Amino acid sequence: MIHQSAWLGKNVLIGENTVIEQEVIIGDNTTIGSNVIIHKGTIIGSNVIIDDLTCLGKYPMANKKMARKPDTGLAPLLIGDHVTIGANCVIYRGSIIHDGVLVGDLASIRENTEIEDESIIGRNATIENNTRIGSRVTVQSNAYLTADMIIEDDVFVGPCCSSSNDKYMGMGNYPYQGPILKKGAKIGNNATLLPGIIVEENATVGAGAVVTSNVPQGKTVVGNPARQLG
Amino acid sequence: MIHQSAWLGKNVLIGENTVIEQEVIIGDNTTIGSNVIIHKGTIIGSNVIIDDLTCLGKYPMANKKMARKPDTGLAPLLIGDHVTIGANCVIYRGSIIHDGVLVGDLASIRENTEIEDESIIGRNATIENNTRIGSRVTVQSNAYLTADMIIEDDVFVGPCCSSSNDKYMGMGNYPYQGPILKKGAKIGNNATLLPGIIVEENATVGAGAVVTSNVPQGKTVVGNPARQLG
């Protein structure tokens, strides 16, 4: 079902059972798979690939227990040119995915997130709300990026990396702050990053490390708790 | 496709390409997205939201190698009032999800699970069979709750937390027992919980800790293996 108010460019290919809601805009030469849902107002560039069974532009959800209520004034989801999005993904309204980004299958990206040019979001990765991801960043498969993170250009986040933004574990009434990963930082697989820690430029976190304090520029930490090598 | 034996309340909204099988019951003011599958007999309350591409009420699966064969006499899936379920979720027959629960996108919940009022199951979280989750529990994104766990009220399970119920790793012929998390316990992100360990009331497990023995009431453990602080 393509709503009559949607606008499609030239050579747009759309699979079977795909739903394109009101006022969606899709650029030239974009290919959309089958059983995809594109919600109201989503704007998609040219030469984009959206794979099967993906949901784009959904609104955030909430229940009574949630400390932070979702933003209801979100802008439409914006997807740049030459972006590729896998199958069974979920991407929210209020985010911007810039040119050339690749999003793996089964990944989810929440609202108010921005992902700069040429970055990779791995399969089954989760990106929470209000997180900024620079250019040429690699977020490997199954990585978990909490809300309120800042990830600068050329960072590498290994598979299954975990992060947190809530020092008091659900007690509420405290400011949330996700980790900050500076330009060129590298995080090994299954590392654990605590709320608000800073991994400075070109620093390295070893696989499985539990990072409880800041990592200085160019240094490497390993272990639980993580300690500087050498 | 809505089967003629399904019963829908007032003001039920249903998206495109959604399949509602025999004898499904849906309460008033419930909204169901597009490309959703609701299997035979599922009972859904009022003021519920079910997002796109979600599968509700499926039967368990098995192959020859599986130690524990699935229960074939499962009751229908029951979903209470004011429940919100995200996109691309999978929830099995034989479970009960009580009023006001929120289930994030890409989460899965197996059979014979019960989740009490106002709890949150995070995005991409996995809840295995026979697990009990109390009221106002937060299970953060990407957390893995094994089968046969008991989680009391007001527990916080951080993102990417991992648990196991099988001390002998697939050797079979041993009783399975998941961890037990008592009222108000808090588990940090990417912590590892071994089979059968008990985290007592208001105890805290640090991020990245590997918990190999019980954690006393109100105490905090960190490290690998986890040791008591102070």
Added chain:
Amino acid sequence: MIHQSAWLGKNVLIGENTVIEQEVIIGDNTTIGSNVIIHKGTIIGSNVIIDDLTCLGKYPMANKKMARKPDTGLAPLLIGDHVTIGANCVIYRGSIIHDGVLVGDLASIRENTEIEDESIIGRNATIENNTRIGSRVTVQSNAYLTADMIIEDDVFVGPCCSSSNDKYMGMGNYPYQGPILKKGAKIGNNATLLPGIIVEENATVGAGAVVTSNVPQGKTVVGNPARQLG
């Protein structure tokens, strides 16, 4: 939509809104759910179950930043007899899934992967490209198996286990090598395996261990970094 060039055996059941593309072959007594996509050329055996919202036979994706470009000459996806595949799964072209394998919901399996008879791939597990998995292997829920792994028969991989194949974290120009798990090896939940490490026959890796060097035959390692017990 079933393409006219697809070939279906006897007693094949197909749900609603399912797309079966050109030249797909499906054996006798196979059951396929609703809102499933089966891409061009996929070959499926007899007595197979494919659950709702699953995508089979898709091509790999790439962007400019990816070090390794996908293989464009992939053979069709082959699925043997008595295979069961869950809901919301994604399985690529160029892989072979042998008889009796079970794949849990929300799992993904990339190209050039082979999984031998009777193995189990858990729910929400991720199997990257070029990985070989033997017979009667259990890969538990949420486990992450990187590319270029070799997993021999009767291995047990616990839930949330993480692995890596890239010693230099995205710097490129180095050979990739995933871990090698020999016959009967057992890996505990949330363990971290570094690139190229070998876990020898019947060796055991404890829950939460960070394995930075080879594990000798029949021995057990625990901790961060993992050290031999006893």
